[in-house]
Amino acid sequence: MRRLCSLPFLLGLLSLFLTLLHPFATTTTSTSAIPLTTIATGIRLGIVRKPFVPDATVFREAPAFRNGETCGRPSGDAEHIHIAMTLDANYLRGTMAAVLSILQHSTCPENVVFHFLWVRHETEVYSNIKSTFPYLNFKVYRFDSSRVRGLISKSVRQALDQPLNYARVYLAEIIPAEVKRVIYLDSDLVMVDDVGKLWGVDLEDKVLAAPEYCHANFTNYFTEAFWADPELPKIFQGRDPCYFNTGVMVVDADRWRRGNYTQKVEEWMAVQKQKRIYRLGSLPPFLLVLAGNIKAVDHRWNQHGLGGDNIEGKCRSLHPGPISLLHWSGKGKPWLRLDSRKPCNVDHLWAPYDLYRSSKHSFEE
Ligand SMILES: *[C@@H]1O[C@H](CO)[C@@H](O)[C@H](O)[C@H]1NC(C)=O
Ligand SMILES: *[C@@H]1O[C@H](CO)[C@@H](O)[C@H](O)[C@H]1NC(C)=O
Secondary structure (H helix, E strand, O other): OOOOOOHHHHHHHHHHHHHHHOOOOOOOOOOOOOOHHHHHHHHHHOOOOOOOOOOOOOEOOOOOOOOOOOOOOOOOOOOOEEEEEEOOHHHHHHHHHHHHHHHHHOOOHHHEEEEEEEOOOOHHHHHHHHHHOOOOOEEEEEOOOHHHHOOOOOOOOHHHHOHHHHHHHHHHHHOOOOOOEEEEEOOOEEEOOOHHHHHOOOOOOOOEEEEEEOOOOHHHHOOHHHHHOOOHHHHHOOOOOOEEOOOEEEEEHHHHHHOOHHHHHHHHHHHHHHOOOOOOOOHHHHHHHHOOOOEEEOHHHOEOOOOOOOOOOOOOOOOOOOOOEEEOOOOOOHHHHHHOOOOOHHHHHOHHHOOEHHHHHHHHO
């Protein structure tokens, strides 16, 4: 049984749909919902204000997820699982899917606390989260993007240069001091296993845990200018550096703060501004500071690269082995490829977590 939607509602959805498809669109075709002044401002400032449709609940409500018997009381003796993600209208559909997937596979979903970082307050984004997850335990924090503005250098892909991409560098300073451990997650992933297992990793004396990829050729993450420099490569002395992906990280927030890691990462971003020592965005400075000195966790916790490469976003298949988390890093995003009706095979693994209303219609029809 399907209810018929009103025309204004459908038009609202359509404009939102177009916005999600073309987050950087600056033309006026078919975007009557975007006031012209907004577009002009967007061009002048180099940013586009998100023309969200007011009062339209564009996501379905997720069910309430309850703790298993072994969990303890969420407000009493139970240990909280702290998860941090960024929040941005352009990626909201991904965020919603990620949150749903985490709750759905958790043994103790009521113990999970979300810490969302955003650049500015967006009422529609907030109210959409509230209405989609009425029972969610979450807090929202402002990430002051002026902290990184002067430190961002152009990378291979424009999306990587968004200030919010760098929020993870400041995460430990933004969330409350009483949060001693936090899992940082990108917004283009779904968890298909109990996050409690990842949460429980023994960090030993390390500040960060993530899957490590020692077969990847580490040389390629930095430019020739870096390797040719007489001083800079010395940072890796006494370490056996391996690539890790910064989209899934268990962080000892206490140790991060005490060790001034934010400052350490920032220092390398400043070096990058002077001499181009890498081509990617927020990832390489993490590698410079921490590669070869992290706690390695099983690869199952970040099957990344499902969005394809950074330039074309070509389809790729899954790597063999067990999977606990699927991550669409790279250019292609599953919601965009599904909407374009040219999805990759792996995108069908994301679709069950999509709470966006109009997508339900298109699959039913
Ligand atoms: C890694 O890449 C560099 C530069 O592309 C190359 O010179 C080197 O031989 C590669 N190393 C391995 C082990 O493949
Ligand atoms: C961290 O920075 C503060 C202030 O800049 C300094 O006093 C402290 O010694 C630093 N700690 C470490 C471990 O580098």
